[in-house]
Structures are given as C-alpha cells and as structure tokens.
Amino acid sequence: VQKLLVLGIESSCDETGVALVECEAATGSPEVPRLLAHALYSQIEMHQAFGGVVPELASRDHIRRVLPLTQEVLTAAACTLQDIDVVAYTRGPGLAGALLVGAGVACALGAALARPVLGVHHLEGHLLSPFLSADPPQFPFVALLVSGGHTQLMRVDGVGRYALLGESIDDAAGEAFDKSAKLMGLAYPGGPLLARMAEAGNPKAYALPRPLLHSGNLDFSFAGLKTAVLVQSQKMLAADGVAHFEALPRSQQCDLAASTQAAIVDVLVKKSMTALKETGLNRLVVAGGVGANRHLRSELNAASAKRNIRVHYPELHLCTDNGAMIALAAGMRLQSGQQQASMAYAFDVKPR
Ligand code: KG4
Numbered sequence: 001v002q003k004l005l006v007l008g009i010e011s012s013c014d015e016t017g018v019a020l021v022e023c024e025a026a027t028g029s030p031e032v033p034r035l036l037a038h039a040l041y042s043q044i045e046m047h048q049a050f051g052g053v054v055p056e057l058a059s060r061d062h063i064r065r066v067l068p069l070t071q072e073v074l075t076a077a078a079c080t081l082q083d084i085d086v087v088a089y090t091r092g093p094g095l096a097g098a099l100l101v102g103a104g105v106a107c108a109l110g111a112a113l114a115r116p117v118l119g120v121h122h123l124e125g126h127l128l129s130p131f132l133s134a135d136p137p138q139f140p141f142v143a144l145l146v147s148g149g150h151t152q153l154m155r156v157d158g159v160g161r162y163a164l165l166g167e168s169i170d171d172a173a174g175e176a177f178d179k180s181a182k183l184m185g186l187a188y189p190g191g192p193l194l195a196r197m198a199e200a201g202n203p204k205a206y207a208l209p210r211p212l213l214h215s216g217n218l219d220f221s222f223a224g225l226k227t228a229v230l231v232q233s234q235k236m237l238a239a240d241g242v243a244h245f246e247a248l249p250r251s252q253q254c255d256l257a258a259s260t261q262a263a264i265v266d267v268l269v270k271k272s273m274t275a276l277k278e279t280g281l282n283r284l285v286v287a288g289g290v291g292a293n294r295h296l297r298s299e300l301n302a303a304s305a306k307r308n309i310r311v312h313y314p315e316l317h318l319c320t321d322n323g324a325m326i327a328l329a330a331g332m333r334l335q336s337g338q339q340q341a342s343m344a345y346a347f348d349v350k351p352r
C-alpha cells in the first residue's frame with residue numbers, strides 16, 4: 001500500500017510543535033495514521049515573566065524553533081526533507097503573527113520541495129488527538145473540547161462531520177483555571193498549578209457558583225467564577241488579617257483551589273452527561289489542555305461507569321498544544337478524501 005508522509009507544524013500560541021505521521025495514500029482507509037516522531041518546544045517560561053503570552057515574542061520564538069524542530073523529527077524518523085509528501089500547518093484559530101510563522105514555513109517548504117500544503121483547524125487537531133492513544137475511539141461520539149481558548153461540546157460522526165451542541169458564552173474552562181490561579185498568586189498558566197494545590201484541599205470547603213448548570217441547554221459560562229473566587233479570597237484575607245493570598249494558611253489556599261476546580265469540573269461533567277443522554281451516544285472523547293486535569297478525568301470516569309459510557313482521552317503529553325495532532329488531523333482528512341492539499345501556497349491564516 002502506498003503511504004504518505006505528512007509533516008505537521010503547530011504554532012498557534014506559545015508552543016512550537018512539529019511532527020511526522022504516515023497515512024494511507026488511498027482514500028477511504030479506516031487505518032489511523034501512524035505517528036513517526038514529534039518534537040515540542042514550550043515558550044511558557046519566556047512568557048511567565050509577563051503573566052501571560054506576549055504575541056510578538058511568541059512569533060519571534062516560533063521562527064527560532066521551527067526549523068531545528070523539523071530537523072529533529074526528520075532525524076528521529078530517519079527521513080529526509082525529500083521524503084515529505086504533504087506539509088500541514090495550523091491555519092487557526094490563534095495569534096495571527098504566530099500562525100503566520102507556521103503557515104509561512106509550511107508554504108516555503110512546500111514550494112521548495114514541490115509538495116502540496118494543507119491548513120488545519122487547531123481545534124480539529126485537539127478533537128482528533130485521542131486517535132493517537134493506545135485505545136482510539138470509534139465514530140460516532142460526543143466530544144468535550146476544553147482548552148485555554150475554547151469550551152465546546154460536539155457531536156462527531158466522522159472526520160469533518162462535527163455538530164456543535166453547546167459552548168461557553170464567555171470564558172473557556174482553561175481560562176477559568178488560569179484566571180483563578182492568577183488571583184491565587186500562581187504563575188502563568190496557572191491551571192496545572194491550581195490543580196496540584198487542589199489535590200491537598202477540600203472541594204466542599206467553599207461554595208462557589210456552578211453557572212448555567214440547570215440552564216436546560218449545553219452552553220457554559222465561567223466568567224462569574226473568577227469573580228466569586230476573588231470575593232471569597234478577599235473574605236479570607238480580611239478574616240485572617242493578611243494582605244496576600246500566599247500569606248494565608250496553606251490549607252485554606254488548597255481548599256479554595258479544590259473548591260474552584262470542583263466548580264469547573266462539576267459543570268463540565270454534568271453537561272457532558274446531558275449531551276450523551278440527548279444524543280443517545282455512549283462514547284465520550286475529551287480533548288484540549290484541561291483534559292489533562294486529573295480531577296476531571298476521575299469524575300468523568302466515575303459518571304461514565306454508572307451509565308455504561310466509554311471515555312477516551314489523548315495521551316497526557318498530547319492534551320496541550322502539539323504538532324502530532326496537526327499532522328494527524330491532516331492525515332485523517334486526506335485519507336477521508338474530504339480535503340486535498342494545495343500547491344497554491346497561499347499561506348492564509350484564520351486567527352478567529
Ligand atoms: O489546549 P491548550 O494547550 O491550548 C489552547 O488551545 O488553549 O490548553 C491550555 C489550557 C491552559 O488554560 C491550561 O491552564 C490548561 O489548559 N491546563 C490545565 C491542566 N493542564 C493544562 N487545566 C487544569 N488542569 C490541568 N492539569
């Protein structure tokens with residue numbers, strides 16, 4: 001069987017990711033493309049000093065990293081540039097300048113090698129990333145996409161066949177984690193740090209709102225949570241007579257972290273179960289950075305076990321942004337016959 005070697009480049013935000021997958025050249029194959037190599041450089045440390053991602057610095061750093069990472073995956077897979085059949089890149093959403101680096105490099109490689117290029121939707125990459133796990137899902141399924149920029153529930157019937165069931169009307173789940181963490185004096189991105197503190201805390205210590213829990217639809221709202229966390233932390237500071245969150249007893253800090261995490265996870269789990277019930281499907285796929293959260297995973301597993309639902313997650317290191325999911329999504333799209341790579345080298349990006 002003839003194979004295609006797909007190079008994937010991710011540069012939508014603060015991680016540069018490059019990967020190589022091998023897919024079937026013939027369309028219609030149900031085979032999942034095989035990941036040959038992937039490499040990642042995270043800029044998080046550089047942005048930490050600023051408390052968040054600085055777009056201009058992100059773009060410049062992608063430029064520095066993308067070619068060395070490309071060389072790294074080629075070496076790891078024992079391939080050369082000439083072996084590449086298709087170059088895929090993240091077309092959006094993301095930071096415009098950062099996206100342009102990936103698009104520019106992909107199109108330059110495509111033009112130099114006379115190979116077609118394919119722009120990939122970043123969220124489709126996240127959505128399909130569980131197919132790279134040892135236990136890949138089968139269509140159809142409900143997807144819970146929880147990243148730093150998006151919170152969505154989707155019905156997925158196949159590659160490219162996605163129906164939005166509900167989404168956040170304001171902040172994303174990852175944003176709720178990060179903004180609450182910032183109030184607690186944690187470094188950017190605070191989600192994983194807040195999660196670690198939460199493991200030592202009591203999730204029932206403080207009553208925080210579960211917005212839209214009983215809204216009757218599958219939409220989310222997390223903007224009110226950070227205000228509630230702020231109000232609660234101010235109360236705690238006043239009661240203890242201290243000026244900074246870090247000056248509170250460690251147990252109180254952990255209790256607020258646990259209560260915050262529980263509020264976010266509660267809503268995500270309940271709405272996911274409602275989506276499964278409404279669609280009549282019994283498979284759930286979780287993707288995006290917040291999918292790495294251990295409390296979310298254990299609560300989803302517990303709720304699903306009761307209902308005979310199978311839950312699929314990406315491997316932990318592929319939950320956050322990476323090139324593997326972009327190469328994979330491109331490979332799955334090409335194999336499905338739904339999209340063709342182009343030799344026009346238009347390097348168009350779609351920030352929103
Ligand atoms: O998918 P991702 O890497 O980037 C976007 O496309 O947005 O997601 C990053 C988000 C951040 O908000 C980060 O705080 C959150 O995922 N995150 C977590 C955990 N790991 C990453 N949130 C809670 N618990 C975690 N363990």
Ligand code: ZN
Pocket residue numbers: 122126147148288289320321
């Ligand atoms: Zn992402």
